[in-house]
Amino acid sequence: MTLENQEDRLLPEPDPISRPFWDGLHQHRLMLQKCDACGAVRHYPRPVCDQCYSMDYGWQEATGKGTVHSWTVSHHAFHFSFKKDLPMINALVDLDEGVRLNCRLTGIEADDVVSGMAVEVKFDDVTDEVTLPIVVPAGG
Amino acid sequence: MSSLKEACAVTGVGETAYTRGTDRTPTQLQMEASLKAIDDAGLTPKDIDGIIPYLGGSAVAEDFITNFGIEDLRFSAATPMGGASCVAAIQAAVLAVAGGVANHVLIPIGRVGFSGPRIGSRVRNFPQFKVVGEYEMPSGAIAPAQLYAPMARKHMELYGTTSLQFAEIAVIMRDHALLNDNATMTKPITIEDHQNSRMIADPLRLFDCSQESDGGAAIVISSSDRAKDMRQPPAYIMGVAEGHPDSPSTIAQRPDLTTLGIAKAAPKAFGMAGVTPHDMDVAEIYDCFTYIVLCQLEDLGFCKKGEGGAFVEGGTLSLKGKLPTNTHGGLLSQAHVVGMNHVIELVRQLRGTAGKAQVPDAELGLVTGYGDMGDGSLAIMRR
Secondary structure (H helix, E strand, O other), rough: OOOOOOOOOOOOOOOOOHHHHHHHHHHHOOOOEEEEEOEEEEEEOOOOOOOOOOEEEEEEEEEOOEEEEEEEOOOOOOOOOHHOOOOEEEEEEEEEOOEEEEEEOOOHHHHOOOOEEEEEEEEEEOOOOOOOEEEEEOOO | OOOOOOOEEEEEEEEEEOOOOOOOOOOHHHHHHHHHHHHHOOOHHHOEEOOOOOOOOOOHHEEEEEEOOOOOOEEEEEOHHHHHHHHHHHHHHHHHHOOOOOEEEEEEEEOOOOOOHHHHHHHHHHHHHHHHHHHHHHHOOOOHHHHHHHHHHHHHHHHOOOHHHHHHHHHHHHHHHHOOOOOOOOOOOOOHHHOOOOEEEEEEEHHHHHHOOOEEEEEEEEEEEEEEEEOOOOOOEEEEEEEOOOOOOOOOOOOOOOOOOOOHHHHHHHHOOOOHHHHOOEOOOOOOEEEHHHHHHHHHHOOOOOOOOHOOOOOOOOOOOOEEEOOOOOHOOOOOOOOHHHHHHHHHHHOOOOHHHHHOOOOOEEEEEEOOOOOOEEEEEOO
């Protein structure tokens, strides 16, 4: 399979709802949306609390601690900007706050990854403006 | 409105040659397939008064009005559920016809998955992928193989499902494609070939992934009353439903990674039809990936959750097995036309015109769709 779009790396296009999440990452803080009415934490950012239907919300900083729920190791880059990173681990991470991330897991060999392993969030400044969350083995 | 059970039938089917390479546009491909389906039904293009085009297939209802000279298109709709779209469109068509809005609804699909942009760049343009586009693709989780692999891994962890069981599905789909003159894959594969195929997104190997193909396919839905007097034996739609999984926009936030939207569609469609999975003579199950077949078999109720791996062992899905499945070769080995080829194959089985892949005396069967982040759809038909 050829990679026909030799464009720069894929970047998020934040909207007013998600902007505080991305601004938080830029400051190396993982911010999660929290319902003002019932306190439920939700992710990914969206307008309405599905527990109580309130549209009022604020943001709280996550602890950055979690465990691996599942993962994959990509051996094929579906975009040319990831070619240099292969093989690349993407993990679904259960954060202590009860929501998940889908992000890169680094600092470990693919063969050593197991579900349930403790990880912690770090920050990857991929451009001057955009920072992505990544996870590494806890205490590593 | 009373029950939709057997209110409508599939009265026409048509498909182009499926290829890996074409100079034609998706619109041309779906026009050709549509004209064939309309002719198969014994209709003329002007008889079509309802259309459900595939979002992402380039042609819209207006294109069909213009090309076919339709004077009064009375119904148009869209069912943007990726690979679940075609079978979900059957439900919408049945509602339109049974409700008296339209008489003959055309459901066309056409795409250039091989000759056009590849899946990794294509999906980013779908509005249904907006959430994944913002929060997952920047981290490298771009293509369906990468997004679905964690579901397959979780199933393997929880239930001991193995890659060899995925291989069983891939090999049988290929065996079936070899019986089909309109299949893009023409060489047999073995379990060993599957195990030696390169890893794409662990645990999914190349041979767990479906084809990228060019082609068009279309069907016509009419009322059962009209169908009795039309050109072909009707394939009566006994039950039809769609189902959306929890957290439909992203797999990452789904509480249970091993349950798909079709788990919600199955009780509705089987309930409407008044039959059970065990009554099926043939099954056409959306197979974008081997694992997705295995998971749907569980969600449909052919076996319990976690038993899909054991269920597919020993040739269950082969033509001579307990549940002949994807008798045309499926997306894995015939062609990827978003599962409309599955609908057409079911109709052919029920007409008794499936050629070398005919299941003897097939009376009852089902076809599923699966799309985007786990949307599902299911139609149960009888001859």
